[in-house]
Amino acid sequence: MSTRTETDPRFDSGALTRAVESADADAMLALFADDAEMEMIDKRAQPSRPAVLHGKAAIAPALREVFSRDMTHEVLDCVVDADHAAYTERCSYPDGTRVMSMTMLDLRDGRISHQSTVQAWDEPAAPRPETGDFARAEETEVLDRARTEALRVGGHTAVRMTLRPGWRWTVDMAESRGTAKCMANHRAYVVSGALRWQMDDxxxxxxxxxxxxxxxxxxxxxxLGDEPVTLVDWPVAEG
Known part of the structure; x- marks a missing residue:
């Protein structure tokens, strides 16, 4: 942690650091004046329309929500003079996602009268080209008249089903699935053969x-008929 300068003993930067790093909303709130304003600028609250909270009563639930998240908080730098303070903060989620923020504080009588924060966070990695091969499926199920092969490509599951003549869901699948009808939400391309379907109505x-x-x-x-059916299914639940 870097060295801090404190030319105004009325504002306790150590208390700020302890409140942030321990995610103590009440301790952080105690540093604000009753009529303080909190201003946030980020991707969602852009500079021309920042998110602004007026008054300590409005700031309190926002602080509690942030500090209730499953993340760690670390104050990297904090500098204080008579009327202002500034600090940078790094937050980390368990999955490795990081949030960085820079905060400027206006001070009055040892309390925060205005806070302005600019923050940015990691975005999910951009999709990358990816191929899959059903010959090396991650999951395979073989029944008397059906074979299913599943693999994930681009974050979604694709399933190839091969159904032999005579196959019917209520006859061949109901017992293993534990339901009278198929309860999956299918979106499929038929490669070969013909299939007939019937809804509950x-x-x-x-x-x-x-x-x-x-x-x-x-x-x-x-x-239908004597030709096996082959289809590739992208379950709707997968998006």
Missing amino acids: GTEGEVRAGQVVCLPPNHDAWV
Whole structure:
């Protein structure tokens, strides 16, 4: 931790550091004047329209919310003179995400009358090109008349299903899944063969090679004819 200069003994920078690093909202709040303002500038609250809180009563819940988060706080630098103080803070989440902030304080009678903070945080890594191969699927399930292979690509799961003639969900899958109908939310491309589906309200339809189907939960489905069905499914729940 860097050296601090304190030319104004009325404002306790040590108390500020202890409050921040221990995530003590009440101790931090005690450093503010009753009519203090807190101003925040970041990606969401841009410079032309910063987020501003007026008064200690409005600042209190904001401090408590920040200090309740699962993160560590570290004051890196703090400098104080008669009327102002400034400090930088580094926060870290358990997953490694970091937030950096720079705060300027206006002081009056040893209390914070105005706080202005500019902060920035790590963004998720940009998507990168990625390929997968069902021949090296991460999960494979083999039943009498069905084979499923699943792998994750780009953060989402893709499933290839191969269904033999005679396959029907209520006959071949219901027992292992523990439900009377399929409760998955499917979005699939049919590579080969033909499949018929029926919803719980009796609505029926067919999907064939080259077509895409989206089936909501509570449905049955079965293979039509003597040709196996192969389809690739991206479950809707995966986004």
